[in-house]
Amino acid sequence: MANESTLEHDIYLFHEGNLRYSYRLLGAHPDVQDGVEGIRFAVWAPNAVQVSVVGIFNEWDGRQNPMEKVNDNGIWMAFIPNLEKGTIYKYEILTAHGHLRLKADPYAFSSELRPDTASVVYPLDNYTWNDDEWMKERKAQNIYESPVSIYELHLGSWKYIEPEVYYNYREYADMVIPYVKDLGYTHIELLPIMEHPFDRSWGYQTTGYFGVTSRYGSPDDFKYFVDQCHQHGLGVILDWVPGHFCKDEHGLRRFDGEALYEYQNPSKAEKTQWGTLTFDFGRSEVHSFLISNAIYWLKEYHLDGLRVDAVASMLYLDFGKNEGEWELNEYGGRENIEAVSFIKKMNEAVFEEVPDTLMMAEESTSWPLVSSPTYIGGLGFNYKWNMGWMNDMLKYMETDPIHRKYNHNLITFSLFYAFSENFVLPISHDEVVHGKKSLLNKMPGDYWQKFANLRAFLGYMYAHPGKKLLFMGGEFGQFDEWKDLEDLDWELLEYDSHAATKNYMKELHQLYLDSAPLWELDHKEEGFSWIDAQNYDQSIVSFARNSRTSNDQLIVVCNFTPQVYHDYKVGVPKHGSYKEIFSSDAERFGGSGQVNGGPLGTIPEPWQGQDQHITMTIPPLGVSFLKRTSVSKEENHEK
Incomplete structure (x- = not known):
């Protein structure tokens, strides 16, 4: 465990909104205290009356392992001896209204396979990377003056064993990489592989922001996928969704009984178009959460970039809303000033920590200078769709x-x-689904x-x-539009026109x-x-x-x-x-x-x-x- 002064400093930075590696402070981590090995748990829940760690190890009894509130701003901690990797757990939270809630860990690195929703203890330091050559070349490359051709794919519907039964990340590496490399692409872009409860959200409605979805394997399995891509000369970009999150009961919604990660004001919180909740971009702890999350994927998984989803929905208060469902900002405009400030701060932090990365904005409006540096008034991304x-x-x-x-x-x-x-x-994918027909x-x-x-x-x-x-x-000219519950129509490659394409x-x-x-x-x-x-x-x-x-x-x-x-x-x-x-x-x-x-x-x-x-x-x-x-x-x- 970090010494007391370092811990206090990290907690201070977290509440200030500047702890770029907050996943090292919060979540579940192997630790040794008084010579005993175990797991240290930490969670932010400022409105909770009491928080406990529960799981199979204590028969889900919140009385067994209560956490200690270590500061007035609501960080709770506990050390439980003799727990190890693979431990299944949740936080039991007693709200100010007297209700007990079972919540997954917002900082969990792994989760149970859906439909189960508990978090799983998984250390990050078990994998040995072998992509040094790629990482060195990436630092030396001028990406702006280089060829970039990206193959976007959704793992589960690229190829599967049978409906809702998927291959492992390692097996996907053995299948996807030779195929994409043979075609001549320079990068793969994955639809979100963060943990999500509903298959048909394609990962865009997330519950576990730090967790690799267990549908396809473990965090180390996914590291193998990225590692193999790099060793074969392919970059990996990951879709990332900092604009909103889903309302599933075990997730971030009203995490400690009150609006915490989302805005308290419903007109700002509700994404009525998608049935989701907007992050509170004015809250400093949310800054630490999201900025750390971006850096986490880039650093811990050696990813080459993030494609930031639905940026327009973050920039505009009226996005996807009808008249009367939103309120003007303090200057009488429709821009979400807090979100604009957050986006700039996020990009500045990411490029300071990982200068050779790609931050690609999926931004559908005429907002100026999206891919320009913040010091000239830009949003700070380096690419825009x-x-x-x-x-x-x-x-x-x-x-x-x-x-x-x-x-x-x-x-x-x-x-x-x-x-x-x-x-x-x-x-x-958005152009070949929901009745839009395939490209062909x-x-x-x-x-x-x-x-x-x-x-x-x-x-x-x-x-x-x-x-x-x-x-x-x-x-290869798939005739049918994307069928997200089926895999691609690979049999079409037996026909001359598709093979020729x-x-x-x-x-x-x-x-x-x-x-x-x-x-x-x-x-x-x-x-x-x-x-x-x-x-x-x-x-x-x-x-x-x-x-x-x-x-x-x-x-x-x-x-x-x-x-x-x-x-x-x-x-x-x-x-x-x-x-x-x-x-x-x-x-x-x-x-x-x-x-x-x-x-x-x-x-x-x-x-x-x-x-x-x-x-x-x-x-x-x-x-x-x-x-x-x-x-x-x-x-x-x-x-």
Whole structure:
């Protein structure tokens, strides 16, 4: 146990809202007192009259192991000898109203398998990591100028043994990693694996913020999963939900008989849209809880980043609420000023503790400077999901190609703001569930056109500035939308069109990884330049992606109609000869084979604002990537 002065200092910092490792103070920890081994328990419950530790070891009798209130601000502690790893326990809390409540430990590192809800003692120091090389390389990497392509998955519905019976984290590592690595992704993003009572919340309604869900194994099993990802060159990002928590009786709701983790004011506490409760972002102990939680996942599990869920719901008091269900802030606005302050404080703390991490905001509004540092007025994240691009592009792709010319702005508008934030282009689970249809099935047209549209969309996505994210199943064109109680339709890979789509994603990733123009200047305006954004009548756009090397440039031409065009003129920035290095219409991908096989020499006549142009075949519903392969005589002479 920490010495008395250290303990007092930690308690002081906890109540001040600045204890960044509060999970070391609170919760259940192996300890030795007076030469006897046991478990030290500590919990924050300022409104409780009495708190006891109960479990099988004392027949759930709260009279056996009462806790001592060690300060006026409500931290209770107890040391129970001869308990060890695996002990099942809860806190029995006597409220000021005379009611007894059984609560899971808010700081528990492990829990019973649902539907049981007790906490489980689990030390954090049992696992030996073997990812030193990855962690060193991560510190040296400039992630902003590196390729980032994220495979988002929900473990339980990626593949299972049978309904509601899942593989272990270690078994998932052996299955997921080779598959994702073969496809060429750089990162995996997991839907929340924090402990949650209801499978169909997908982890977004949490009860155990510090606990790895026991559905798939133990904390050490999950560490193995992350460790193996790192050893095989894959980063791991975890969805994290600091905005709200569920109301299950054993969880945080009215933890000690009063509103503690949630706001006391119901208009601020209630998330009526989701039936959950908002954290009290004005309470300093809640700051210590949530900031410690973010740091915990990044430090203890070596995670490479957190995708922070539903940031807009934290920023705005009226989010998801009807008139009369919310109150203006002290300045007469709808912003949650306490939440804004908390978010900035959280990001500052995280980047001080883990500078080489990713903090990605799922933020769906026009709030400015989300991914900018706090010292210039930003929220302090380093990435933001580009929800505007996602909505515009899906709306455009769902439109019949005949009518796309009337919606041309949907594919060009994103470039007006593409460099205002550090963006991730997300096609997430939220877009392929609840009747929205799968990504493939959103596409109009006949069977062939659906796959061609999908390839064109993904080709444009990987050519567009911003890091990439695609939800599982999209990589092989799953026909059905995400079925969260079933696993993916892996049998579709026995069919040519789906196998070819998976192969397309693999080769598209290889192109992406090998092409610095597609990622090196992702967040700078000089990384992108339009060639032709105005050809709405034919639904064709062309542009250049640039890298820091002036001669390293890709020309991208996208056709969003089924029409083939021969001898189509495309302006190009430089003289020389161009080669089509990748086409979504290649026959091996299921395309029609309208490719450009030979060299495309420049013609010295101005076109589309360029001094010269090439003529090429434009494939139907296709994306072509061109690269200059030889320089002009003038450039050779200059050298």
